[in-house]
Amino acid sequence: MTNIATLTLNPTIDVAYEVDRMFHTRKMRTKSEFYSPGGGGINVARVFVRLGGNARNYYMAGGATGDALDGLLDLHQLVRNRITIAGHTRVASAVLEIESGKEFRFVPPGPTIQPVEWQACLAQLENAQCKFMVLSGSLPRGMPGDFYGQVAALMHRRNIPVVLDSSGPGLKGGLQEGRIFLVKPSIGELRQFTGQKLATPDEIANAAMEIVRSGQAAHVAVTMGHDGAILATATGQLFLPAASIEAKSAVGAGDSFLSAMLFAISIGWDTAEAFRFGIAAGAAAVMSPGHDLARPDNIQHLYQQVTPIP
Template identity: 85%
Template sequence: MHPARSNGGMTNIATLTLNPTIDVAYEVDRMFHTRKMRTKSEFYSPGGGGINVARVFVRLGGNARSYYMAGGATGDALDGLLDLHQLVHNRIHIAGHTRVASAVLELESGKEYRFVPPGPTIQPAEWQACLDQLESAQCNFMVLSGSLPPGMPDDFYGQVVALMRRRNIPVVLDSSGPGLKGGLEAGGVFLVKPSIGELRQLTGLELAIPDEIADAASEIVRSGRAAHVAVTMGHQGAILASADGPLFLPAAPIEAKSAVGAGDSFLSAMLFAISIGWEMGEAFRFGIAAGAAAVMSPGHDLARPSDIERLYQRTPQIS
């Protein structure tokens, strides 16, 4: 069954992207230093965690509104790309220029090279304006996805979690470093999706085997910081920890060609399935299929519904 057919497209989420990007993808025959390299093709996409989540969510049949901070000429260009993708969006204006990230596929080797700037420094008045906009956000879920840009307080996501808790809006968190730690410290997050590397950084533990990973994820649940913890582990699959114990699922059987957008596609599809009433384990399985769908082709696109549905049928069922 395709989940989009279950609800008539009435699901409504909002996503927050503090450090969005214009994602540029190129292909070259071979990488050389110094020498000018002529590209075979180029693709421009609006990017950053929350924007990517919104793009996949809308493809699946849901409604998504993107909140994002953007500035300068590149911020205007990002607005145009969001319009091209027909995404509903609310821009929080900042003085700094929105960053441009690049992915270059070397055709000879099949290797992908990614260049990601840190992004503009955010001023206190700018991040306060962001909080002010979120006060009136209307949604069934608020998705906080992506890194904190320079200048943001470490507890900014925690402030948003507390704000949404007062408004009875469940929060989904997908960040790293201070963003992940600060967001969880407020407690009461509905779903958090760290990668295995992000979980290791958060806990300071080696987490070498699945049981250790499951224990670390379950501790986040036991502490009340999040109700559900989905840990993505690339080709090794993923682990979901909830109050009723951990669940492990292997990765969908595909040949990965890119890492761009896999986590965002996973999170978006899992949340879409949850929001239309799927049981948590099956939503988790649908997310795994979407993560695999995103990495099947070089990194200028995100998961597409037809690929997600096909891979969902091939993803091992929950026993």
């Protein structure tokens, strides 16, 4: 059986460039260019496969850019199930200004999904065979706010644990269905979800614990960038600081975190140790330039640096 399946409703072709310096109006010649298949679920699958797992990608794609995305997934040797849509798949860009070390990211909203298209997506997922179903990324335009909740309900009927990583309506709709195995909000997404400032670690941990107590999710991993991460479960809460590294890009850090944590869980690791492994992967992604995700060697190296579980 496939270890995991991932669902990416609004995938991207991720393009990364480097320029000496950014200017307005003037044509800027790039020093390099990279093309990668992207979007939350696809990124999770890429890291999961690098770590030695198996992943099947379900994704919505359309137009000539959708065909190009298919080709990129094939180049990365990723197993794919495409749900064809009328709209064109979006292209996102990241530009690294070498002089300043700053990264500029351009992310279009993507296509509008028609009812017949998201219904076809649900129909495909009826036959998904996996140990975990990963719902990752924001909802594209046209999708009902409770779509992730509908997928979660479908997976619950089939006894497949659901992992959720979304924001706004996607996060809210998934958690409203409840019984999510693992949810991974960033601190910003958790603040938006709760409507609270969550200014201290205790307030953040309490908000995460409330999600657990309410039955919405069994495990809540809140990522806080350089401030580390908090894990909330029925047995309590755990804070771990971030690994000390030189950040080169923020692209894919959350996806790498989630993928590594889920990979460790899928091979039988204790949840707290899997959480620690996830923190290492998030840091490993930040070490990489904008066109890459976490690499296993870097994850293993940083895993030894993350504060061990007492």
